Amino acid sequence: MYQFNVYRIGPEIKLGSVDISFTNASLFMVISSLAILIIFNLGAKKKTLIPDKLQLLSELSYSFVAKMISDTAGSKAKPYFSFIFSLFMFVLFCNMFGMIPYAFTVTSHIIVTFVLAAFIFIGVTIIGFMKHGLGYLKLFVPSGVPMVLLPLIVVIEIISYLSRPISLSVRLFANMMAGHTMMKVFGGFVISLGIVGGWLPLSFSVALTGLEILVAFLQAYVFAILTCIYLNDALNLHH
């Protein structure tokens, strides 16, 4: 579990009595953000009719996220495009940088994903109450349910609503941690079985690397699309 350790880089920084030192987690957050900014800035700089590779990359990502938002949350979600875009890119790049050997995976820490999820949860709730007032509470009362079942359903709905940030954060965190742990375990097998028996876990490791890259993308996508779905609930109140 050494790869998940957080350690201080540089001096200890204290804000009052709180330790906010620069750690390896912070380093990889900075690296991911900088990579996103550099790639997309380069992609957005040139304004040619026929895009080059970086421009194509940035424009394709832009239209990908835009399509995802308009498919799940409709046109009302347009003002939140840039937030969801940054969220998706941040999670994606953190996941992907985590795939580099010896790198630290920011999203494999429950606190990071939980802060993101809690921010989304609180933001979505605020947006819902701002758009619909107290009518937003109708989200917990699905239509077409018999009166007898209603109290039970409302309780279940409230619990499911409140567990959204937890499920959202744990999904990402657990996926990332499990993948990296599995790769570590298979790597350990390679060492302990040596040159004779190590080939099988090694090939597993190779396959797992591909799978993990897929998971890294998929989890970022799931994170973003669930955010869109929550936003859709807040904006359109379908229940």
Place this chain on the structure above:
Amino acid sequence: MLKKIIILIFVTCLACFNTVFAAESGGMPQLNPEFWISQIFWLIITFGILFIVLTKVILPKISDNLETRKSQILENIETADRQKEESQKKIDEYEKIILDSKVKAKNYFNEAREKILDDINKKRAALEKNLDEEINSVENELSEFRNKSGDKINKIAAETSAELIKELIGEEVNNSSIAAIVEDQAKISKERKDVI
């Protein structure tokens, strides 16, 4: 044998797990709250900066790019359509001109032909008329001449026959009866000639 191998693999796996996790006591580092505040702090800073820069600087540029591309492509398609229409119009005009000129050329040709034919006909008619006139006059002259010559021949024949008779018989015969005979003979010969 198979059982043995399976047991062996199981034991090695256990041993591996032991060696892998032996050094790591203290459970998951994720649940160690020592750096939680620091992670939250840096997450807010990095994500905040990323969000602000993307929103204010980069995403508008990209959307601008996409918009201009879209509008430019639409514009280009429009101009292409317009030019196509124009070229079609030009082609139509060209074909019309060619058709017109063909018709005109045909007309010119026909006119010229008619004119020439007219001219030829007129000239021929004039020529024929001249020819007819000449033939007529010549025929007239000829017939006149013939008529006259007939009389003269008759006279000469009568005179000659009278003199011949005088020489032969030594007696003068009535001139008028000789002339009548000659005339008769001439008529007969003439009739014969006509029949022939």
